[in-house]
Amino acid sequence: MLVALGANLVIAAAKTAAGLFSGSPALLSEAAHSVADSLNEVFLLLSLRRSRRAPDSDHPFGYGKERYFWSLLAAVGIFVLGGCFSFYQGIHALGGTEDESRSGYVAGLAVLLIALLAEGASLLKAVVQARRSDEGADDPALRTVLAEDSTAVIGVLFAAAGMVIHMTTGNALGEAIASMAIGALLMVVAFTLGRTAHHQLIGVSVDAELRDGIRELLLGQGEIDTVEELLTMRLGLDSTLVAARIDLVGGLDSERVEEVSLRIRRDIHAKWPTADRVFLDITDAGTEREARTTRERRAIDSDASTPEPEHRQ
The missing domain is CATH 3.30.70.1350 (Cation efflux protein, cytoplasmic domain)
Structure with a gap:
């Protein structure tokens, strides 16, 4: 997971730099998405370490539910940092009246292509791990990684489509829609992950x-x-x-x-x-x-x- 965190940080930095250079709202939305993913992986690393602590007098049943707590925080991070910021970018693009520059869009699309390859490889690895693991469906960390990688691949495709439409038509409406689509996707995923984590945190029976x-x-x-x-x-x-x-x-x-x-x-x-x-x-x-x-x-x-x-x- 440390390797995945490092890769996400590099991707987030590249998206941010390309987004600021090109002024693309869709690319900035994807940058926020990657930042949220990086923060969430920090939460998941904490959950893995803290949940393995041995039971003590204050917690006689152990710390297993730490995973659910940190997964809930990860869902909040996806919602706020990713979903809300992406929606803001989309609304800001809709309200803009100036003809935005497209000079850095080629570099931005190149960054998205690299991100797509990296996120796709990470998603494939997570899917293989989930299929091999008997606890894949119940592991909040693995479930969050699967959700993050899936939305990352879809988000990159949304952003690229919006940028291509902007480049070909000269109208920022495509990017605005792409940004809001990314925001809506992240909010749905965050709500689903948060509801599952909440369900498990308050106590759920076995199947x-x-x-x-x-x-x-x-x-x-x-x-x-x-x-x-x-x-x-x-x-x-x-x-x-x-x-x-x-x-x-x-x-x-x-x-x-x-x-x-x-x-x-x-x-x-x-x-x-x-x-x-x-x-x-x-x-x-x-x-x-x-x-x-x-x-x-x-x-x-x-x-x-x-x-x-x-x-x-």
Whole structure:
């Protein structure tokens, strides 16, 4: 990722220099896009380093969610630095009345061609890595890199198209539309990444297939009568919380219950290595159902006894 960061910084500097020289709003929008990508890669590097810290007394479940937090900041960076600035460039180009110079557009297009080749190679590498990785869909860092590289390739094509239209027609409208298209694209990507990071940051369960697999394993234990409740939450890419309330068959002494609990934890972790936080709550299903029914009845009685507010005439 350090190599990708260095490449992005060089591309951002080249786009900025070419954009200032040519005065192209589309090229300046792409420069802002590259600056946002560079800042986001700094965030992702921080997330990778901080999320690997070992659990401590203040964070007993570890720091796995650091990745989601920094991914959320990266999404904000894409939205503000990339999307908003690109929209500003497009609106500024629409409002301009002077005939803008096109003297530096050839150099600008050359810079965009080099950027397209670099971003395309980076995108191809990220796609291959995602296909090889079992956690590609859940890794916020890899997902952000894929989104950045994809939008970078599309953004370069938008900017080049706008510049070519400007060169051939002498009208800056094409570049204005290209700049706003880049801004809209970045805002959509930022919103999608931010929503996903927020969803994972506040706590999300594992996928239904894994959850059903854990339930099936529990029900397959001869000592378990019923699984009253099964709760899961992703603590990070390599850590998952599993909490199950189970009712055991009768006749088991305390020592046997302890042996069964230890074996179940080991079986779950052996089959799903990321399920490293497994908690079993041994309960009496009959007593639990009776208590739940009592609570529900009390809630119904409480609602029925609450007087309705009087309506004023």
